[in-house]
Amino acid sequence: MATLRFFCATNFSLSIQNNAKLDKKCITQKVKNIVNTVQFPSISSSSSTPLESLQRGNWVKLICGASFEDVVDIRNLTLVYTLAGVDCIDCAADASVVSAVNEGIEAARDILCGLRKPWVMISVNDDKDLHFRKAQFDPEDCPANCSRPCENVCPANAISFQQKSASQILYDNDAPRDGVITERCYGCGRCLPVCPYDKISSPFSSSI
Ligand code: SF4
Ligand code: SF4
Incomplete structure (x- = not known):
């Protein structure tokens, strides 16, 4: 097919x-x-x-x-x-x-x-199907001088630093959001290994 x-x-x-x-x-x-x-x-x-x-x-x-x-x-x-x-x-x-x-x-x-x-x-979700993992991190915990490779590597534009950049993807009644936009994250896992400070995790991190 x-x-x-x-x-x-x-x-x-x-x-x-x-x-x-x-x-x-x-x-x-x-x-x-x-x-x-x-x-x-x-x-x-x-x-x-x-x-x-x-x-x-x-x-x-x-x-x-x-x-x-x-x-x-x-x-x-x-x-x-x-x-x-x-x-x-x-x-x-x-x-x-x-x-x-x-x-x-x-x-x-x-x-x-x-x-x-x-x-x-x-x-539908099949228990620990990798398609359902969502990346997560606390943007407040990110060093200010980080070049944000996570943002660049994400193919879904699911990582955003709204309050720190000019890009504008707005959700939740147009409230700017930093970090992972969970609606857009599809669990590819690309962002986890690129973080130089190991700040990103996902429910199935060990599977990546
Ligand atoms: S897991 Fe993939 S889609 Fe989700 S934030 Fe990381 S790079 Fe983007
Ligand atoms: S690469 Fe890591 S430390 Fe840098 S902005 Fe992304 S999550 Fe934060």
Whole structure:
């Protein structure tokens, strides 16, 4: 089976990451404008179902991540990947995440009438599945002169020093946050070994 894997933090040209979270309507309108002005060959209202894709061997799914819970990015990525024609959206077992996926699908179908609905696949925790570990550290405990390699190595932009840098990813009613943004951490473990002061841990540190 030719399954393409896309991680939820994949960058796309709308620049919705590393900046202030954009309004849902604004994102939808931006995507709509792109669809109306550029004829993407991959965007179609194909009559084939996800099951038929499976049978043909070209079934494709977007993997948001079993513990990735940033509902704004999940909604927007679902919107874009539904337009691109994926057969399935794989997401965390969380009601708000599933709602964000469904919202993204419907936003895509509002842009392109007749667009087929992808399946929604929900990943559940299997005890100590590494996908569910979350990095943690106390930013107050970090030496002021640390060059923050943890922030640079994180592929999900899940480590932030809001009060100490210009980047602005806002959560919890726009309150700036330092340290690990748990909604975005998907437990890859990359940040743990790069900390020169051994400040970062995770529930399954010994497994990394
Ligand atoms: S484990 Fe560390 S590097 Fe990986 S997503 Fe979480 S914060 Fe980022
Ligand atoms: S690398 Fe370690 S000490 Fe430096 S900012 Fe990150 S967690 Fe703190």
